[in-house]
Amino acid sequence: MEVYSNDNEQVDALRRFFANNGKALAVGVVIGIAALGGWRYWASQQESSAKAVSAQYQQLTSAMQADKPQTLEAVSNFANENSNTYGALASMDVAKQYVDSNQLDKAAMQLQNGLKDTKDANLQAVINLRLARIQLQQNQADAALKTLDGVKGDGWTAIVADIRGEALLSKGDKQGARDAWSKGVESDASPALKQMMQMKMNNLS
Structure with missing residues (x-):
C-alpha cells in the first residue's frame, strides 16, 4: 500500500489512477445504469x-x-x-x-389441467381435494386416494382424512375408513368437521 506524505501527492495519485482507469470505470458505470434501467423496464412490464x-x-x-x-x-x-x-x-x-x-x-380434466398451471402448494391442495371428490363421485376410489396423496401441508389433514375415509368405505374397507376418520378427529380440525367424522365413525357400528 502506498503512503503519501501530503495532500498533493494523494491528488496526483488519484489523477494518475483515473487517467489509467477512467475509461473502464466509465464503461462500468454505463453498463450498471443500463442494467438498472433494463431491470426497471422489465419489472414495469411484468406488473402491467x-x-x-x-x-x-x-x-x-x-x-x-x-x-x-x-x-x-x-x-x-x-x-x-x-x-x-x-x-x-x-x-x-x-x-x-x-x-x-x-x-x-x-x-376432472379441467382440474387436472389447472394443477399444471400453479406451483402454489395451497392452491394445488385445493385443486387436488376437489379432484378427489369428483373421482369419488365417479366411483374411482383408487384414483381419489392417489390424488389425496398429492395434498401437502398439515392444514389439510382433517379434510384429507374425511375424503380418504369415504374412499376407503366405498371400497368396503370399514377399518381403513375408521382409521382415517379417527386421525381426522384427532387433528386440528374445526369442531363441525370433527363432529361429522365422529358421526361417520359411529355409523360404522
Whole structure:
C-alpha cells in the first residue's frame, strides 16, 4: 500500500489512477445504469402484464354462465393460454360449472389441467381435494386416494382424512375408513368437521 506524505501527492495519485482507469470505470458505470434501467423496464412490464391478466380473468369469469357454453369456452381458453395462478383459478371456475351440470369427466380434466398451471402448494391442495371428490363421485376410489396423496401441508389433514375415509368405505374397507376418520378427529380440525367424522365413525357400528 502506498503512503503519501501530503495532500498533493494523494491528488496526483488519484489523477494518475483515473487517467489509467477512467475509461473502464466509465464503461462500468454505463453498463450498471443500463442494467438498472433494463431491470426497471422489465419489472414495469411484468406488473402491467399481471394487471392485464387479472382484469381479463375478472371480466371472463364474471360473464361465465352454465347455460351459455361460449362463456365457459372463453374461460377455458383463458386457462389454457395462461400457465399461472390465474389460469389455475380459471380452471377451477370452469370445473365448478361442469360439476353443477353433472359433467364430471370434463370437470376432472379441467382440474387436472389447472394443477399444471400453479406451483402454489395451497392452491394445488385445493385443486387436488376437489379432484378427489369428483373421482369419488365417479366411483374411482383408487384414483381419489392417489390424488389425496398429492395434498401437502398439515392444514389439510382433517379434510384429507374425511375424503380418504369415504374412499376407503366405498371400497368396503370399514377399518381403513375408521382409521382415517379417527386421525381426522384427532387433528386440528374445526369442531363441525370433527363432529361429522365422529358421526361417520359411529355409523360404522
